[in-house]
Amino acid sequence: MDRPNAIQQPAEVLLKEIELENQIREMLNDTQIYFDYNLVPQADENAYPTIKLDLITINKEHNQKFLFHSTKGETKTSILQAMITYILEYKKHQESYAIEWLDVKQGGGVQTSWFRGSDIFDVLNKFYYEKEKSRFKIFKIKLMPEA
Numbered sequence: 001m002d003r004p005n006a007i008q009q010p011a012e013v014l015l016k017e018i019e020l021e022n023q024i025r026e027m028l029n030d031t032q033i034y035f036d037y038n039l040v041p042q043a044d045e046n047a048y049p050t051i052k053l054d055l056i057t058i059n060k061e062h063n064q065k066f067l068f069h070s071t072k073g074e075t076k077t078s079i080l081q082a083m084i085t086y087i088l089e090y091k092k093h094q095e096s097y098a099i100e101w102l103d104v105k106q107g108g109g110v111q112t113s114w115f116r117g118s119d120i121f122d123v124l125n126k127f128y129y130e131k132e133k134s135r136f137k138i139f140k141i142k143l144m145p146e147a
Contacts, residue, residue, distance in 0.1 A: 028068075033055060052072045100112050
């Protein structure tokens with residue numbers, strides 16, 4: 001079963017998606033973000049496809065991309081609403097970590113990036129999202145105290 005593309009969607013659906021994306025941008029303040037939508041392969045060809053949203057943050061200072069959070073659903077509207085719910089709640093349920101790291105290919109100095117995650121492995125998955133692991137040296141991962 002084919003999923004309709006944007007031009008086939010009613011304008012109201014597209015406007016709602018834009019509204020929800022803008023709401024997420026506002027909730028994350030001045031963070032540079034990218035909405036990466038992908039279809040998830042289904043075992044059953046006749047099943048309605050699932051969409052996965054990876055919300056990516058981009059740090060302009062050191063030009064790196066990190067995963068903020070992923071969510072899946074059947075419509076962009078439903079996964080954007082799930083992302084909003086996550087953003088409203090994640091600070092209550094996740095720890096804050098600081099990672100000191102170096103990009104060995106670019107050189108430069110040691111960088112520090114901050115992440116929230118359920119554990120250190122979750123944070124490392126966000127750090128290494130779509131990256132070649134050998135390109136980066138991690139010097140320190142520190143669990144930050146809650147203020």
